[in-house]
Amino acid sequence: MKKATGFYPRPSVDTKAGAAVGQAGGVLLTGTVRASGLDQALSGELSGWRSPWAVHDPAKVLLDLALTLALGGDTCSDLTVVRSEPALFGPVASDPTLSRTITTLAKDVERVLPAIDRARATARARVWAAAGANAPDHTRDGANPLVIDVDATLVTAHSDKEQARPTFKRGSGFHPLCAFVDHGTDGTGEPLAIKLRAGNAGSNTAADHIEVLRAALAQLPSHRPGTRPGRKVLVRIDGAGSTHKVIDWLTGQRLSYSPAGGGTPRSGSPCPPTPPTCSNSSRRRSGPPRWTPTTPSVTGRGSPN
Numbered sequence: 063m064k065k066a067t068g069f070y071p072r073p074s075v076d077t078k079a080g081a082a083v084g085q086a087g088g089v090l091l092t093g094t095v096r097a098s099g100l101d102q103a104l105s106g107e108l109s110g111w112r113s114p115w116a117v118h119d120p121a122k123v124l125l126d127l128a129l130t131l132a133l134g135g136d137t138c139s140d141l142t143v144v145r146s147e148p149a150l151f152g153p154v155a156s157d158p159t160l161s162r163t164i165t166t167l168a169k170d171v172e173r174v175l176p177a178i179d180r181a182r183a184t185a186r187a188r189v190w191a192a193a194g195a196n197a198p199d200h201t202r203d204g205a206n207p208l209v210i211d212v213d214a215t216l217v218t219a220h221s222d223k224e225q226a227r228p229t230f231k232r233g234s235g236f237h238p239l240c241a242f243v244d245h246g247t248d249g250t251g252e253p254l255a256i257k258l259r260a261g262n263a264g265s266n267t268a269a270d271h272i273e274v275l276r277a278a279l280a281q282l283p284s285h286r287p288g289t290r291p292g293r294k295v296l297v298r299i300d301g302a303g304s305t306h307k308v309i310d311w312l313t314g315q316r317l318s319y320s321p322a323g324g325g326t327p328r329s330g331s332p333c334p335p336t337p338p339t340c341s342n343s344s345r346r347r348s349g350p351p352r353w354t355p356t357t358p359s360v361t362g363r364g365s366p367n
Contacts, residue, residue, distance in 0.1 A: 069101045069122045070152050085147050091129055092151065097192075100185035101125060107177040111166055118155040123163045124178070126154050138164075179255075179277065187283035198243050198252065199284055204293035207318050209244040210254065210278055212299045214265060227261035237263040239270050241278035244298075254278035268307035271299070275311070292316045 070092035073083070095101050104121035111120050129151065130140050138160060145154035155163065167174045190197040202208045219226040219235040226235050237259045242251035255277035257270060264270075275297065279285050282295070296318040299308070304321035312319045 068096050069105075069119070069125060070096060071149060073150060083147055083149055085133055085143060085150060088129060088133055088144070088147070088150050091132055095125060098185040098189050100181065103181040103184040104178065107181045108167075108174070111170065111174065118153070118159055118163070120163050120167060121181075122152075123155050123160055124167075126151065127160070179280065183281050183283075186281055190283050198245055198249075199282065202294045204318065207294050207296035208282070209246075209296045209298060210241055210275075211244055211251070212239070212241045212271060212274060212278075212297060212303055214239045214259075214263075214302065216261070219261075225258070225260040227263075229261040230265070233261075235261045237261050237265075239263075239274050241274050254281040265302040266305050268303075268305045268311075271303045271305075271308045272311050275308075279315075290315045290317075293318045296320060 073089060101121060104124065105119050108120045108124075126141060126144050127138070129144050133143055135141070135143055139157060141154065141157065141160060144151040145156075148154070190199060194200070199208050214237055216229050216231055216233065217236040217238060218233055221234045223235075227237075228234055229237060239257045239259060240253065241255045242253055244251060255274050257274050257277075259270065279291055279295070280287070282291070284294075285291055293316065297312060298320045301321070309319070309321065
């Protein structure tokens, strides 16, 4: 193990006989934290909430929690997973210290969450800059926009959890709203913003969609506060987000958008009129093609049968 200047050690691989370490896959995560500069950015943003007598940096505590989640944990007490491997994760806070840190940050959540978002945006900008021509926003324009997908999901949780409520699927839990960058067929999605909501939160709440979109745009390295991103960003949003308020907001930002689950992208202009009788062909198991009517969608394309 090499000494580290950041939060996490730099373990090395050798062929000597010795005790093996568990959770070795966590090295990829700690290496990502170090390479992106997320540790330093988060530490700087949260410095105002660190006590002069504190041993553990609040940023390190939050990052250790994120690692715990990535390694399969689902409760704060699962922090013991990373605490048991100091050679990989360095000094890890005890459960009481973790509890005090979360309580301190939660008391000032209106300032803490924006600070965390700024640190994430700083790290993202560094990674995308290092990626060069492979960055998601490289050479993006109106004809080849950066795609942001917005959708909600359900997370099951016991009813005694804070904000856990009955869901429309007749379960119990949360109904977060998420925004991801689509990396295309050659990559995975990249989370930009997630809004935690109670399980009974509405699917088509315009205020929530606009809040998540604002947060997502703020995470883009090319975005500048007070400016409109324009057509180089395409927002894909399903029918739940296709309300008048959301569409008007997208239009005001001059964003390209594709509501109702797909179709022809729009850019701040009304959809062209669609003939009342559009048709597409479907084929029976035998015989000639059968022509059937379709219903126009908000995007101006007929809905497939």
